[in-house]
Amino acid sequence: MLKIIHTADWHLGRVLHNQSLLADQAVVLEQILTYIKDHQVDALLVAGDIYDRSIPPAEAIKLLNGFINQLALINVPIIMITGNHDGAERLSFASQQLQAAGVHILGNLNQVTVPVVLQKADVTVKVYGIPYADPESVRDAFGCEVKGYDEAHTFLVEQVKAVYEHNANNLLMSHCFVDGCETSESEKTLSIGGSDRVSFEPMMDFNYVALGHLHSPQQRGADHIRYSGSLLKYSFSEHQQKKGVTLLEFDEKGLVKHQHLTLKPQKEVRVLEGLLEEVIAQGKTDPHKEDYIMVRLTDQTALLDPMGKLRVVYPNILHLEKTLLTQAMGKTPNRDALKRGAEHMIQDFFKQVTGHEMTPEQLTIIEATLKSIHTQEA
Amino acid sequence: MLKIIHTADWHLGRVLHNQSLLADQAVVLEQILTYIKDHQVDALLVAGDIYDRSIPPAEAIKLLNGFINQLALINVPIIMITGNHDGAERLSFASQQLQAAGVHILGNLNQVTVPVVLQKADVTVKVYGIPYADPESVRDAFGCEVKGYDEAHTFLVEQVKAVYEHNANNLLMSHCFVDGCETSESEKTLSIGGSDRVSFEPMMDFNYVALGHLHSPQQRGADHIRYSGSLLKYSFSEHQQKKGVTLLEFDEKGLVKHQHLTLKPQKEVRVLEGLLEEVIAQGKTDPHKEDYIMVRLTDQTALLDPMGKLRVVYPNILHLEKTLLTQAMGKTPNRDALKRGAEHMIQDFFKQVTGHEMTPEQLTIIEATLKSIHTQEA
Structure with missing residues (x-):
């Protein structure tokens, strides 16, 4: 033979x-x-x-x-x-x-x-x-x-x-x-x-x-x-x-x-999908942390430095996608939706950095600021 | 052996x-x-x-x-x-x-x-x-x-x-x-x-x-x-x-x-030196016109497109040097010498393009123009 x-x-x-x-x-x-x-x-x-x-x-x-x-x-x-x-x-x-x-x-x-x-x-x-x-x-x-x-x-x-x-x-x-x-x-x-x-x-x-x-x-x-x-x-x-x-x-x-x-590579190429917290939790006990990772995040809120956080558990993370963002890119947003979006993004961001919700007073300031920006744009 | x-x-x-x-x-x-x-x-x-x-x-x-x-x-x-x-x-x-x-x-x-x-x-x-x-x-x-x-x-x-x-x-x-x-x-x-x-x-x-x-x-x-x-x-x-x-x-x-x-190259690498007219005359009967040529021009006057003129006889001319220019680069020119130089350059250029010397009237215009340029510079 x-x-x-x-x-x-x-x-x-x-x-x-x-x-x-x-x-x-x-x-x-x-x-x-x-x-x-x-x-x-x-x-x-x-x-x-x-x-x-x-x-x-x-x-x-x-x-x-x-x-x-x-x-x-x-x-x-x-x-x-x-x-x-x-x-x-x-x-x-x-x-x-x-x-x-x-x-x-x-x-x-x-x-x-x-x-x-x-x-x-x-x-x-x-x-x-x-x-x-x-x-x-x-x-x-x-x-x-x-x-x-x-x-x-x-x-x-x-x-x-x-x-x-x-x-x-x-x-x-x-x-x-x-x-x-x-x-x-x-x-x-x-x-x-x-x-x-x-x-x-x-x-x-x-x-x-x-x-x-x-x-x-x-x-x-x-x-x-x-x-x-x-x-x-x-x-x-x-x-x-x-x-x-x-x-x-x-x-x-x-x-x-x-x-x-x-063929068995030393590092697998893997795609993980889930909420940031879920993926991080999974990573902590993952026996193959060294793999080449792409993460698809399903979070609906804005996230602070998700790549940095994921890299702590998956040192060879190479790419990140946000499924919501990806889906949203298909639609044509109208001006009102974008305005409401900006307030929500800021609220999410504030909560992530400080750990608290914004107070009504803080929210008022943000709203006024956004309004003045939009007025200047118009 | x-x-x-x-x-x-x-x-x-x-x-x-x-x-x-x-x-x-x-x-x-x-x-x-x-x-x-x-x-x-x-x-x-x-x-x-x-x-x-x-x-x-x-x-x-x-x-x-x-x-x-x-x-x-x-x-x-x-x-x-x-x-x-x-x-x-x-x-x-x-x-x-x-x-x-x-x-x-x-x-x-x-x-x-x-x-x-x-x-x-x-x-x-x-x-x-x-x-x-x-x-x-x-x-x-x-x-x-x-x-x-x-x-x-x-x-x-x-x-x-x-x-x-x-x-x-x-x-x-x-x-x-x-x-x-x-x-x-x-x-x-x-x-x-x-x-x-x-x-x-x-x-x-x-x-x-x-x-x-x-x-x-x-x-x-x-x-x-x-x-x-x-x-x-x-x-x-x-x-x-x-x-x-x-x-x-x-x-x-x-x-x-x-x-x-x-080793005998198909095209020699040669350096020619002389006045532009001399080098061109020599080129017309040169049996090795195709050589790679560098020319050192000894002309004391300004020349119009010497490279183009030389390329007609020496198609593979690769480099041109002007010996006067090269020598002059060693000196620090003073302002007066430069001024007189510009007039001469223009006269040479005029003669090359037209075949005649400038008339006194033309020269007066050039002098006045150069003077006004220098006044603006000062």
Whole structure:
């Protein structure tokens, strides 16, 4: 049995609401190494977006470098395609020389027909890689007339199908947005208005398709056309996704099984909802206080420094939303409602700071002040 | 005989007065390849500053990538150390994997004692590389107490000398500023006030020292301690330097000879001096009109758009200096001299635009106008 791990969208160097995730990324990369060792995996695929941007920070380069050095120690090849976040030319430096060392960086459209051949005993798998490409790059590389992402992607898939052996185990890697899939907030739109979608149909004829770009693990069109999903949750919208890698097993005849192996981050990405007091009370006994937290407050009154108060119990709170405020933003407030609102806000604020209600005398002063402000405005 | 070419300070991606030099760099890199083939060279050394900055443009990466692919075709290893312009971490990505392919990127201080071993028949040369390092990096890497660049560099050289075999052919590469050497305007100062200088004495005990950092080819302290100089002239101050590479020949016992091989740029960097009319006349019959030109004008009168006029004959003129203006900037002008100056400037300007001298009437108007301006100023 030849075993392959499919993963994608590492986005090394990513930040979540200004928090660097490098240490978190290092932890799950270690888990991938452990899976590779425990399952005696023969190759690792990364289907694009290795880095979060074309010029990654030096620390992200160091992290990837350390990872491939560890892979080299156990003699496991890595096959990467470049994604829309990667700088193909930058990442592909010395890629020709690196092949011999088992580091395959596929970032060149003109090489989509050249497979990386994996072999173990009687089992051979040919891995073809289609890096992320916009239609213009495809036109430029092939001198063809493709219009739009779908035509461009189909063209590239057809290039591969024109040369591959039908009887062999053919695995396709591609970094693209397959139409009809579930999206997450952390994915970058490739093009406005949905024109970035490509069809799954041309990819049916491969034994397995290892996709990258969408961050939620999912299949589309057939069980063997899959997104492994991203390395970590890169937005709070992903808080309920189960991140992981896909373990594939091939025999001489094709894909025997695939399996989702969960990645366990050192800090979870969680969304908490409730009144400020409730969330703080929950935090005091929360065994995972260190998680990356977003809080949705349902309080109906104005609050003094809720972020500061929450940070005492949840040191890694990264984002705060007020559901009432969010709901209110949908309505068009009239002038009277706003006036009444201002008095209430001040009363709430006063109570929070002093612990008492305003006296009728104090309220009179506030009302008079507000009135004089509104008079000046009018 | 084992043959090595020593070169340094490529600064791929450099611009000269806003002019990209990538195409020029590609031409001389081709010449280095030709020298390697013609002389049957066994290894190429680049003593730092491969790129012009830590984040080089993608086009510079592509150029280096193409070059190492060509070297791979003829099976010649390349050994690079990182310079002060390079991003050591960025350039060193996958350096461990690249060694097997003959691409040696030495950017890690903790590896200075690990040589790249070159061998041909009976001749062995061990190449040790000291990447550019400021004293703080040395303290950090070794937990030692070195003060200043000289102590830091000596410390690193001593690390190598503590492990090397005295009887072997030992070659040291280092990117540093050796005290007493000739400088050029295109070198970046490492530290204010000369504290970046290091002594040559600790390096005497090597068979050859391949230096990088200073852009003029030169030796210092001994004939075998040499700067090869930069790939091209990177400032007009270098217009009289002879750029090239150094060809070394070793037998079993050591360095047999070294030789400077000239690099011939597609466009020379030249400085022309004279009156505007003279320089223009010379340009009309100049067989090397396409060179990168700086002009020093000796005209004593004001000139209308000299840059535009010169560009007609010298399309790649990059810089213009007026010697009189330059000399005048040394003096403190008094108010009277400035006043007389303004009238003369206007007369010159008028003559250039119209082809005639001003009439006495016109001059009277100018004088009156200048007077009224000065009255308002006072």
